[in-house]
Amino acid sequence: MNSILKLVNDFISSESTREYAKREFNAILWVALITITSVLLDKVFKLFRLWSKASKIPGPPCNSFFGHGNLGSRENFIDLLWESHDKYGSVFKLWLGPTQLLVSMKDPTLIKDMLLKAGDKLPCIGKAFRLAFGRSSLFFCSYDQAQRGRESLAMELDDKLLGKANVISKNVVNCIMEGVDASMSIGSVDCKLISQHMAFTILGTLLFGDTFLAWSKATFYEELLMMIAKDASFWASYRFTPFWKRGFWRYQSLCMDLKCLTLDIAQQCGKNHKLSCHMDRNSHIGTANDKFFSQELGGDINAREEPCGNIMGLMFHGCIATTNLIGSILERLVADAEIQDKIYSEIMKVKQGSVREDQDVEEMLLLLATIYESARLLPAGPLLQRCSLQDDLILKNGMLIPAGALLVVPAQLLQMDGSSWGSDASKFNPYRFLSKAVKGSDSVHDTSSTDPIQCSFVLNDPNDNAAFLPFGSGMRTCVGQKFVIRGVATLFASLLEHYEMLLQAKSCSRSMQMVCLISKAPSSIGKWLKINSWSGDSLCEKKPLKDETGRLWCEYLFLLLLQLFNVFLTFDGKASGFVLSFVSSELMGSPFLFCSLATKREDVTRL
Ligand code: HEM
Numbered sequence: 071m072n073s074i075l076k077l078v079n080d081f082i083s084s085e086s087t088r089e090y091a092k093r094e095f096n097a098i099l100w101v102a103l104i105t106i107t108s109v110l111l112d113k114v115f116k117l118f119r120l121w122s123k124a125s126k127i128p129g130p131p132c133n134s135f136f137g138h139g140n141l142g143s144r145e146n147f148i149d150l151l152w153e154s155h156d157k158y159g160s161v162f163k164l165w166l167g168p169t170q171l172l173v174s175m176k177d178p179t180l181i182k183d184m185l186l187k188a189g190d191k192l193p194c195i196g197k198a199f200r201l202a203f204g205r206s207s208l209f210f211c212s213y214d215q216a217q218r219g220r221e222s223l224a225m226e227l228d229d230k231l232l233g234k235a236n237v238i239s240k241n242v243v244n245c246i247m248e249g250v251d252a253s254m255s256i257g258s259v260d261c262k263l264i265s266q267h268m269a270f271t272i273l274g275t276l277l278f279g280d281t282f283l284a285w286s287k288a289t290f291y292e293e294l295l296m297m298i299a300k301d302a303s304f305w306a307s308y309r310f311t312p313f314w315k316r317g318f319w320r321y322q323s324l325c326m327d328l329k330c331l332t333l334d335i336a337q338q339c340g341k342n343h344k345l346s347c348h349m350d351r352n353s354h355i356g357t358a359n360d361k362f363f364s365q366e367l368g369g370d371i372n373a374r375e376e377p378c379g380n381i382m383g384l385m386f387h388g389c390i391a392t393t394n395l396i397g398s399i400l401e402r403l404v405a406d407a408e409i410q411d412k413i414y415s416e417i418m419k420v421k422q423g424s425v426r427e428d429q430d431v432e433e434m435l436l437l438l439a440t441i442y443e444s445a446r447l448l449p450a451g452p453l454l455q456r457c458s459l460q461d462d463l464i465l466k467n468g469m470l471i472p473a474g475a476l477l478v479v480p481a482q483l484l485q486m487d488g489s490s491w492g493s494d495a496s497k498f499n500p501y502r503f504l505s506k507a508v509k510g511s512d513s514v515h516d517t518s519s520t521d522p523i524q525c526s527f528v529l530n531d532p533n534d535n536a537a538f539l540p541f542g543s544g545m546r547t548c549v550g551q552k553f554v555i556r557g558v559a560t561l562f563a564s565l566l567e568h569y570e571m572l573l574q575a576k577s578c579s580r581s582m583q584m585v586c587l588i589s590k591a592p593s594s595i596g597k598w599l600k601i602n603s604w605s606g607d608s609l610c611e612k613k614p615l616k617d618e619t620g621r622l623w624c625e626y627l628f629l630l631l632l633q634l635f636n637v638f639l640t641f642d643g644k645a646s647g648f649v650l651s652f653v654s655s656e657l658m659g660s661p662f663l664f665c666s667l668a669t670k671r672e673d674v675t676r677l
Pocket of ligand 1: 185191208209210216220223384387388389391392393395454455539540541542543544546547548549550551553554
């Protein structure tokens, strides 16, 4: 044993071994140095390539290395984009930072082209969903990863649309109408809450079937989902998940509660489905017999995905966006009694001529046109965003957009732009989506000849106008568009059949708008429901404001260091840097826009 140890000792202390170790160490250092240098050179090369490709896109000159710092406040950022288009043309660029290029587009045909070619979303959008609901395939930033989930959901929804005229069952309509009646007995209800409740019931029954209507925890689920929705983008706006923040862990515990509740309703849904299969082999009440939903609810999904992650994501996006749409329709109808009357006549006419018990919404063209028009004027998602993470994009006009650039479309302004919608672009006119049924006639704009009882119309496809983008377009277009239009139409057909909506006297300001629903049932004439229009009140408690300047400074310095690290070491030409990342939240269905680091986090607009 001693002799072995001596041999080893001699070997280590020998000159040649030390020389060998030194050379090995030097070699390792050289390899590390060459690797780091080549990585850095690659980054620098990509940076120059990005700068040189972007130089061909028109835009304001950028004197600062950190991009256009003075972009104005959040509120007028969209106006700033719009005005810059007048100066620089239909496509222009802005540098948000040395590695972050924003390209804004205004020309509808170029936009359609871009939306067809750019299939990816900013990683931030996927992150908001992942933080709240865990890994899921829908709403993923890269198109390749989202494609499978999108296709299977689209197939399920198409099946539902083909199967029945009414995508939401009579039970759902009855349940919502009961809710409206109950509110009438109390006397007053918030417009936002009633729209939210309607949207929630439609989405809940789409995903969980009629079991959802009898679920005792539905109200709590609704509140929890809205609380999570309110802060989702805020937490996702951190480049590095803020594990050090107590608020983040509170948010995570809410998300955990939501997951437990989702699993609870999913289990009940599964049990009821088995029961209904025993009782009625042909039953098609909802979800669990559909492949997409059964995979989700039954846990038969990719092991890396969160059980029910897609379901929660759909509830989240679908509820918020549908709430906005319903609220927008309510507001338009209240403001335009004439259209409301005409829709009522149309509903009654269709009802009289039909033998069916449910609403034949396909025949209610003015109602459908009203929904399209309300969606056009919907103040949701001011920016539609896309990017192409891997490949450069070449637009129809030959312009090259480098990979990783953040592509934005100021959709809200485009949808009210006179050059695409005519001189009455900012007015509510559902007839722009209708044409007279006579061959060769133009779209109808003269409301004197627009009585649906007297004239016959055809409904134009809203997507024929390239500037119609409330549901997006192209590769990542909204999968639920047709479903939501039909579902909301069914709901409004029943609502308008039974109630008239009026603006209550002395409530002129938008924030104080009161709406009366006057029951058309003879026994209850004179009863009305007050609806407080969009009060904007949050369901969440407001956090007390404390003086946290010291802590914020430390956090700021920490993030600044990470940012420098990010810019100089991890630059890869993708729109993932975080000097200033403006992200539209069309998927969250609300008009908020957030940026990280450069604006105070307290300024993030909430739902
Ligand atoms: C009024 C209601 C809704 C509005 C305004 C709306 C709007 C949108 C918009 C603007 C997008 C992004 C499109 C793009 O980038 O081109 C989107 C995506 C999507 N929407 Fe909706 N949506 C609504 C309801 C729904 C519903 C009810 C569902 C499902 C049942 C749904 C499922 C989806 C899905 C799966 C995506 C694609 C996400 C992705 O590929 O990343 N939406 N929606």
